[in-house]
Amino acid sequence: MAELPDKRTAPVDWYLAVVEAADLSDKRYGVKGMNVWTRYGFRARRNLDRVLVREIEATGSEAVEFPALIPATEFAKEKEYIKGFDAQVYWVTKGGLSELDVPLVLRPTSETAIYPIFALWVRSHQDLPLNVYQIVNTFRYETKTTRPFLRVREIHFFEEHTCQADEARATERVRSNLAAFARMAASLGLPYLAIRRPEWDKFAGAYYSIAFDTPIGGARTLQLGSVHHYRDNFSVPYGITYERADGSRTYVHQTTFGLSERLIGAIVAVHGDERGAAFPTEIAPYEVVVVPVPTAPTRAALEATAAExxxxxxxxxxxxxxxxxxxxxxxxxFRWELKGVPLRLELGPREVAAGRVTSVDRFGRKGSVSLAGLETEIAERLREFDDELGRRARERFAASFAVATDLAQLAGSDRVRLVGWCGSEACGHAIEKAIDGALLGTPEGPTPAVDGPPSRCIACGTTEGARWAVAAQPV
RNA sequence: GGGACUGUGGGGUAGCUUGGUCCAUCCUUCGGGGUUCGGGACUCCGAGACGCCAGUUCAAAUCUGGCCAGUCCCA
Structure with a gap:
């Protein structure tokens, strides 16, 4: 097997090589941005979905599934949304040999498929809250370079859509989603910042958007997912109203929460190293691989023991x-390290004679496990591995940020930058230009690597109302 | 939307400028045999490619045109 490119100096080449060599995805399918899930990669995806389902259902959300095709007439109802998406949708314009009277959109996300039905489902305050999610494929005609898991045209998408009685309850749902994502990310060992996007970068049609970003080396960041408060921006055009206890009628407030297979790409990008991928145990296609170390006469017996x-x-x-x-x-x-398996068991004549098996984790840490206590000891080793995986990721995360006090420091930055920002769009764009990237927004929680509020806006120098914002190069 | 570049076995490549020495190079991968097996084994045999369609020519991986696919840069 060939050497991997260097992760530090050639991160993109490294990423593509790992995805391919670890056999996570087959990108040879003949449509740009539409890749094949391999058996190994699909195992990771299924494990990821299981974590997402577990955590979202713990917050009272239930699974549904809506159709993939949306009538153009429904798609066009919310004008900001349309503006945000119409340049990247696939159209179905023919049915068999005839042109369709009403063309159909292949969902880029599902608001416009779901909300006409929400209008039918929601009638009384007793129908609220309505919290449902679906895990489906969505389609976006990406024009930029596509990358397996990170930027694709057929997206494996998790999306929660909710209706709440009022703005405050929708805000509570956003909080609940933030907490759910915190638990999901913990399962994946992924540190991140929840960042409120600036006005010009919020989801099309949203009142506000909070996205999760993680640094992946240098000034680069990867968006892991997002939560949006829609207020009544969609419920008005789609007529989603309910009757209160007093008989009056009003519009619901809505939220959404979106995640995708990007999380798998993030796991590769964040946890991977010069040896290849490294999966947290919850997501790992295999948590443990047993490698027999035979001599000719012991081969059959060892393989039988390994199977047991x-x-x-x-x-x-x-x-x-x-x-x-x-x-x-x-x-x-080498292969299983490249494929990111958390724990390897080496079973040879020496181990069998001693009633033990040698364990080596993805970081090369060796141990010896008794066959008698196999299950509990392995579970313990896997916990230790996850702890170490998370510890290393948090360490790199903490070292990924640096304060910038002058626009000139943003050019060619080797860190994600924390900057003082007055909140104006003009200054935001000046910052984006300086870092050749984006102003991700203002962190929801505490800002890392800083003490107290910033003294002034890095762009205009205003001291009034300056707050911390994150400037980076999103991939 | 504008521009530049690229397309050779499953993956990565050499060859292209100056057409012939190419039934196409090397690494890897894959199938089979043998010797091996405690950190990327060795060896023997075998498999597998010039994006597509036209054109120029005695002769095209190489030149020309169109198409398709992809990459990068700019808006």
Whole structure:
């Protein structure tokens, strides 16, 4: 297997090489931005979905599924939304041989598919809150370069859509989503900042947008997902109203929460290193791989023992795989490290004689596990691995930010920059130009690497109302 | 929307300027045999490509045109 490009000096080449070498995605399908999920990559995706479902359902959301095609007439009802999306939708204009009277849009996101039906579902205050999510594929005609998982045209999309009685309750739902994402990200070992987007960069049609961003080296960041408060911006054009207890009628306030397979790309980009990918155990296609280290006479017995170990782990809910391939053990070690498996078990004659098995985690930390206590000891090792994975990620996260006090410091920056900002759009664009990227917005929680508020706006120097904002190069 | 560039086995490439020495190079991958097996084994045999369509020419991976696909830059 060839050497990987250097992650520091050639991050994009490194990322593409890891995705390919780890066999997470096959990009040879003949449509730009539409890639094939391999067996290995799909396992990761299924595990990711399981975490998302678990956490969102814990907040009282239920699964639904709406159709992929949307009549043009419904699609066009909210004018900001249309402006934001009409340049990147796929159209279905023919049915068989005939032109359709009403062309159909292949959903770029599902507001316009769902809200006409919400208008039918919501009638009384007793129908609220309405919290539903779906995990479906959405389609966007991306014109920029596409990258597996990070920028695709067929998106594996998680989207929650809710209706609340009023603005305050919608705000509460946003808070609840932020907390749910915090739990999801913890499962993935991904540190991030929740950042309120500036006016000019909020979701089309939103009252405000809060996005989750994580640094991935240099000044570059990756958006992991977003939560939006729509107020009644959609419920008015779509007529989603309810009757209060006193008989009066009013519009609902809505929120959405969106995530995608980008999270898998983020796991690769954030946790990966010179050896390849590194999966947190919740998402790992296999949590444990057993590698027999045979000599000719012990081969059959060792493979049988390895299969038993894997079966025991599977029964204990730990996804395990026995690598019986014809390669030498060392070649297998390299491959499974590249593929990001958290824990490897080496089983040779020495281990069998001692009633133990050697464990080596993705970071190369060795241990010895007794066969008798296999399940509990492995579970413990996996916990230790996740702790270490998270610790390393947080360490890099903390080192990713630096304050800039002058626009000149933004050019060619090797960190994500925290800047004082007065809140004006003109200054925002000046900052974006200086860093050749974007002003992501203002952090929702505490801002890392700073103490107290900024003294002034980095662009205009105003001291009045200056607050911390994040400037970066989003990928 | 404007411009530049690129397209060679499954992946990565050499060859293209100056047409012939190319039934296309090397690495990797894949299939089979043998010797091996505690950190990327070795060896033997085998498989696999010039984006598509036209044109020029005695002769095209190489030149020309169109198309398709992709990449990058600018708006």
């Amino acid at each position: 170990l894997a079966a025991r782990l599977d029964r204990a809910g730990i996804r395990a795989f026995v690598d019986r391939g014809d390669e030498r053990p060392g070649a297998k070690y």
